Structures are given as structure tokens and as C-alpha cells.
Amino acid sequence: MKNLEVIKILNQIADLLDIKGIEFKPSAYRKASRTIESLNKNIEDIAKQGKLKDLPGIGQGISKKIIEILETGTCKEFESLKKSIPIDYESLLAVEGLGPKSVKVLYKKLNIKNLNDLEKAAKKGKIKKLEGFGEKSENQILQGIDFAKSSGKRFLLGHIYDIALSIENQLKNSREVTKVSLAGSIKRMKETIGDIDILVTSKDPKKTMDLFVNLKDAKDIISKGPTRSSIRLNSGIQVDLRVVKEDEFGSALQYFIGNKEHNVITRKIAISKGYKLNEYGLFKSSKKIAGKDEKEIYNKLGLDYIEPELRENNGEIEAAKKHSLPKLINYNDIKGDLQIHTNFSDGIDTIQAMAKKAKELGYEYIAITDHVGNLSIANSITEKRIDNYLKAFEKAKTEIKIFKGCEVNIKPNGDLDLKNDILKKFDFVVASIHSNFKQTKDLMTKRILKAMENKYVKVIGHPTGRIINARKGYELDLEKLFKKSNETNVILEINAQPERLDLKDIDVKAAVENKCKLIISTDAHNTNSLNYMKFGIATARRGWAEKKDIVNTLSLTNFKKFFDIS
DNA sequence: GCCGTTTTCGGCCCGACTGTTTTCAGTCG
The missing domain is CATH 3.20.20.140 (Metal-dependent hydrolases)
Known part of the structure; x- marks a missing residue:
């Protein structure tokens, strides 16, 4: 199966286009890549049947490139992009806080091509002199380099699930916190996890954030605000905490459990019904019509409630519309x-x-x-x-x-x-x-x-x-x-x-x-x-x-x- | 580059936090 090869190249094209500052195309390539990721079929078979364009997010342009990749192992577009930006963008983008725009500036102004160049420039104090950068961003880059070098891989669900539960419990046991839930990929129980997302409601958000950034297992504070904070644990995994209002808990959960494609579609359904959906609620003009409860949001969108594990844009929305979602096995059904x-x-x-x-x-x-x-x-x-x-x-x-x-x-x-x-x-x-x-x-x-x-x-x-x-x-x-x-x-x-x-x-x-x-x-x-x-x-x-x-x-x-x- | 019960052209999710700014761009999720 060459699926992984195709996925990788499409993603890399997206990264390179991002660095070039081209709009919208990167997300098109990423979408196509994710479509292939969720396939349980061999992409070569689909290509042979001439059915690539039937796949969501794959049209004329990308299907041609996929065929090229299958036949030659690469494609012209990708090769010429790499030539025009001859840098190790993958490891540079892996540095926390560095995105495509910064990588481009660093390359154009300081000819930074890889983590070594980046480290040298930062240590010499060259980066803080650039417009848009400063002392803090230079320090952040130096810290980020170590992390990008040492890890980069996603964590296995089974290795961090108990850590997440323990944090969830510590929050639950605090007096101010009224509701807690895991969110993001760990709530969807995806096999690998990039970071741990947690959502709470609190009578005293400031106190809750203080408690969170001072957790015993916290190594660094990445950011801290009244509604959102991030820490890094000793194990290296990042934990994001969001504090939301009681009547926003459902819509925030819906928003933060994801995945991304699932959310884009639910939002589009909202728009088609004349509503607006965001993490604060489901709105009809400026009037909130749902938000406290996730189920209510799905129902108002004409959908049955969708279990987190299914929210991967893999047919669950169509099934929820037709009331044909499976009644999933429960966690206590095993004998x-x-x-x-x-x-x-x-x-x-x-x-x-x-x-x-x-x-x-x-x-x-x-x-x-x-x-x-x-x-x-x-x-x-x-x-x-x-x-x-x-x-x-x-x-x-x-x-x-x-x-x-x-x-x-x-x-x-x-x-x-x-x-x-x-x-x-x-x-x-x-x-x-x-x-x-x-x-x-x-x-x-x-x-x-x-x-x-x-x-x-x-x-x-x-x-x-x-x-x-x-x-x-x-x-x-x-x-x-x-x-x-x-x-x-x-x-x-x-x-x-x-x-x-x-x-x-x-x-x-x-x-x-x-x-x-x-x-x-x-x-x-x-x-x-x-x-x-x-x-x-x-x-x-x-x-x-x-x-x-x-x-x-x-x-x-x-x-x-x-x-x-x- | 993709897509269409608003569209075959003109949109493409959007808000919080940070750092470098003095009103905002970049990053992240």
C-alpha cells in the first residue's frame, strides 16, 4: 500500500505552499491527505478504477498528482517546491511557536535552513533583531529547538490516558470547578494523541487556572490566560485547559472534541439552517438557541447525538441525519x-x-x-x-x-x-x-x-x-x-x-x-x-x-x- | 485546489493568547 507515501507528500506540499504564503491551497492538500488517511482501501486500487475524484477533497488537480506519485514516487510540483525552498521545513515547523510565516522570514533574512542554523542564529542573538521578533521569541525558539529535537512523535493513547484522567480528577476535586471533561483527540480515544485537551466550568476561573499551571506534574507554563492555559508535563506532553461558562459547556465540548472536519461540517449545517455555531453556542441571529448541552446542539441541527469516538467525518454525520448511527458497544459490556x-x-x-x-x-x-x-x-x-x-x-x-x-x-x-x-x-x-x-x-x-x-x-x-x-x-x-x-x-x-x-x-x-x-x-x-x-x-x-x-x-x-x- | 438547495466563480471556521507592537500579525487549536 502506498497510501502513507501519498499522504506524506500531500502534507509536505501543503507545508511548502504555506511557507510560500499561498492561501487556501494548503488546506485543500491537507484535506485530501486526511481523506486518504481515513481510507481502509488501497489508494492504488482506487486510482486504477479511475475513482480518485469520487473521494471528498480530491479533484482534477490532486488526483493527477496522486497518480504521478503512485507511478514515480514523487511529483513535479513537489520537487519544484522543494527546489524553491531548499530547507528542512519539517523540523523547523516542529519548533513550538514557529509557523510558516516565521520560517519564511528566517530563511529569507538569515538563510536559516535547519535546526542547526536556527540554533546558531538564536544563540548569536540575530533573531531578536529581526522585525516582528524580539527577546522573548528568540528564547522561545531556543527552548523549542530542544523539544523539537527530542520528541516530535505523537503519544500513544494507552500511555497517557491515565495521566489525563488524573489531571481531570485533580480539577474535579477542586472546590471551584463545577464540570470537567476531556476533549480533543483523547476524548475521541484516537490511538495517538498530540496533546491533552480539558474543558471545565468554574466558579473562580482565575483560581482554577492558578491550580492548573501549578499542578505537581507541570514542568513548564506555555501560556496562561483567563479562559485558556497550556502547560507541559514532565512526560513531555502538552495539556490545554479551557474554562468556559456553564451555559457554553455543551457547545464548547462540541467544538473542542472535534475532529476538525467534523466541526467544519456541523458549522456548515448550522449556516444552511440560518444558524451560527461556535464554541459559545448555537445562535439564530444574535439569540442563543442551544449551548449548555451537546445533545441539544446536534438535535437542533437535525442530527442524532454523535458519540465522540465517531466524530472523524467518516460518515457519522450522514448517519446521524438518517437516524442510522450504530448503538456502540459500551465500556462495561465485556464479559x-x-x-x-x-x-x-x-x-x-x-x-x-x-x-x-x-x-x-x-x-x-x-x-x-x-x-x-x-x-x-x-x-x-x-x-x-x-x-x-x-x-x-x-x-x-x-x-x-x-x-x-x-x-x-x-x-x-x-x-x-x-x-x-x-x-x-x-x-x-x-x-x-x-x-x-x-x-x-x-x-x-x-x-x-x-x-x-x-x-x-x-x-x-x-x-x-x-x-x-x-x-x-x-x-x-x-x-x-x-x-x-x-x-x-x-x-x-x-x-x-x-x-x-x-x-x-x-x-x-x-x-x-x-x-x-x-x-x-x-x-x-x-x-x-x-x-x-x-x-x-x-x-x-x-x-x-x-x-x-x-x-x-x-x-x-x-x-x-x-x-x-x- | 476544491466545491455548489445561495454559487461553475468566489468563497474557503474563527477566537484566544503571545509578542511585538501602539493596533496587529502569527500561531495554535
Whole structure:
């Protein structure tokens, strides 16, 4: 799939046009880029079918450029832009406070082309002498350089969610604060988060802002005002707090949860109905007709309430208009966790400890699925140790149902790494890929399809093998897997590990559209990681999944029936 | 560059905060 390549180049064209000071075109390129980002199809296939222009935000000009990129790896427009502005704009724009206008001035006046040039110029005090810059902006740039060098990547949802909740709680517990909510991408439970947005109402905004910028975990204050302040935490993530009035809380939430495209469309709908929508409310001329409550705003726009996880401009507005939004799976619908590791293979805690924690989480059943076979890296349970492992299940005294499970490696040819006469001793076999990721799409698809034909396999673990920010998933024809799943009742997993979330949201949506059921598992290697379930559920919700689409929402009795196990 | 129950041309979301200004441009979300 060349989707990522196309996305990257379109974004870079947008950056360069921005620096050139060209209006409106940058946002057109970014919009096209985001459209491709939300696709769960191969852009090359769409191009071959001549259907690029059917995609929103892609017209005559950009479709030609996409074809050029697919054929040659780049496009003339991009190359000539780079020539005319031969600078490392990506890292320069990553410096906090530097935007396209400043980057242009710095290049024209001081010939600053990269972070090194920028640092030298700032240290020599050259920047503060430029018109429009000063002492403070020079200092800010110096600080920003360090940050741009050290990070730049987005944070994983699962790594910062608890931090966000803790800040939310500290605000909630203060006397002045009357309402608190997370907003932005973290409220939408996006897999990666740029910064944490929080919205509050307060009886004493000044006091609340003081409390906020003095939070224990705050390293720097980026800005502070009566309605908006930003801090940077020790972990490096930025947190924005906004204080709004009680009767603006709903409209502010609507505005700040986003995403951007979703908001642009809701605003346009407002305009088409003769209203105006902004963070202060929904207005008819100057009269406010909604604002306190989000639901009210959506309803007055002729839309059903849209859950935050769906607000990605991915069809939710049309569905809300037609009253056909899915009734999303709830965060408390899960009845069991079906991929769990213990100290028998590469986990830390015992079967009993995992079961105890699962009971606390309110589950009715779990499957312990330690690695079996010859996978050396994960301390796999080899044939010799299998009997010991199975006996441990008999010994474990626990209050909830435990399925005797294992995770078995799928070999490059699609065979499993353990013989059938051993596999049959287990109630619950998860099969997954842990090696030879680089096979062709065709081979990889056949490899997994073959594993799905094994009658002992119940689940395919982390089906695409991707690691967020680190490894692309393997090339795979998911539609064929969906079909096979429907034939064989072998279920594809939504792995809830923060760096996996695999299947990912748009793949979940495709699965649901193919009437393919899924299972959500944490792949926990210690008791604490059993808490990751919420990120898997969030991924399911972002993929429009309902309770009925997720197998482990079934009661123990029905779950057993579904898989025909006891 | 895209798009159209106002438009095939003329719009394109808009407000808070900051720093450098003395009324505003740039950045950010």
C-alpha cells in the first residue's frame, strides 16, 4: 500500500505552499491527505478504477498528482517546491511557536535552513533583531529547538490516558470547578494523541487556572490566560485547559472534541439552517438557541447525538441525519478477556493472580493463552512442558471460568507451530504471526487463511501485526479474512495493547460492514495490563462496532455455545 | 485546489493568547 507515501507528500506540499504564503491551497492538500488517511482501501486500487475524484477533497488537480506519485514516487510540483525552498521545513515547523510565516522570514533574512542554523542564529542573538521578533521569541525558539529535537512523535493513547484522567480528577476535586471533561483527540480515544485537551466550568476561573499551571506534574507554563492555559508535563506532553461558562459547556465540548472536519461540517449545517455555531453556542441571529448541552446542539441541527469516538467525518454525520448511527458497544459490556499470558511463558504473574484481577474487573470468564511451540523469544511452552501447563489449570483455584488456552505461532507456510493432537487438548487456541513479516500480500493472506482452516483455532491474534509509530502491518487482504471468518467462525482479534490496537479502527469498520464478528483481548502480560481493555473497546467504538459485533460481550453460557466449547 | 438547495466563480471556521507592537500579525487549536 502506498497510501502513507501519498499522504506524506500531500502534507509536505501543503507545508511548502504555506511557507510560500499561498492561501487556501494548503488546506485543500491537507484535506485530501486526511481523506486518504481515513481510507481502509488501497489508494492504488482506487486510482486504477479511475475513482480518485469520487473521494471528498480530491479533484482534477490532486488526483493527477496522486497518480504521478503512485507511478514515480514523487511529483513535479513537489520537487519544484522543494527546489524553491531548499530547507528542512519539517523540523523547523516542529519548533513550538514557529509557523510558516516565521520560517519564511528566517530563511529569507538569515538563510536559516535547519535546526542547526536556527540554533546558531538564536544563540548569536540575530533573531531578536529581526522585525516582528524580539527577546522573548528568540528564547522561545531556543527552548523549542530542544523539544523539537527530542520528541516530535505523537503519544500513544494507552500511555497517557491515565495521566489525563488524573489531571481531570485533580480539577474535579477542586472546590471551584463545577464540570470537567476531556476533549480533543483523547476524548475521541484516537490511538495517538498530540496533546491533552480539558474543558471545565468554574466558579473562580482565575483560581482554577492558578491550580492548573501549578499542578505537581507541570514542568513548564506555555501560556496562561483567563479562559485558556497550556502547560507541559514532565512526560513531555502538552495539556490545554479551557474554562468556559456553564451555559457554553455543551457547545464548547462540541467544538473542542472535534475532529476538525467534523466541526467544519456541523458549522456548515448550522449556516444552511440560518444558524451560527461556535464554541459559545448555537445562535439564530444574535439569540442563543442551544449551548449548555451537546445533545441539544446536534438535535437542533437535525442530527442524532454523535458519540465522540465517531466524530472523524467518516460518515457519522450522514448517519446521524438518517437516524442510522450504530448503538456502540459500551465500556462495561465485556464479559471476558481472551488473550492473557502468565509466568508460564513470557508473562509476569500467575494464573491465579490474573484470574483474581479479572474477577475484580467483573468478568465471567477468561482464557489463559501462553505461548506454545518453538517460539524461543517468548519463552514458549514446548511440547515437553505442555502437560505441566495443562495441570496448572486443574490446580488453579479461582472464582471465574478459565478456558485452557494457548497462543500458537503461525509458520510462514500457514501451518501451526504445534501438532493437532496437542492443540486438541486446549479449549481456546489463539493463532498469530510472530515472524517472517515481509511476505507478499498474497502469501501472507494465504498463510492466515490456512491457519483459519484449522479446526482447533478460535481466534487470529493481532491480525495485521502493526506496531504504532514503529512497524507497518504486513500486507494483507483483509476482506478475504472477513469472508473466511464468517465461514469458519474463527474470530479476528482487536488486540488492546496500546502500541498494537490491531485490528485498528478503520479495519474494524470494514469488518463490521462485512458482518464479521470480532473479539477484544488485552494480550496482558501482567495483572495491570488487563486494564488495557478500554483501549480495545475504544477502537471497536471508533470502528462503529455494536455489542452484537463483539463475541466476548456474550454471557458465559452463550460464549460457550458460540465456540462450541465447555 | 476544491466545491455548489445561495454559487461553475468566489468563497474557503474563527477566537484566544503571545509578542511585538501602539493596533496587529502569527500561531495554535
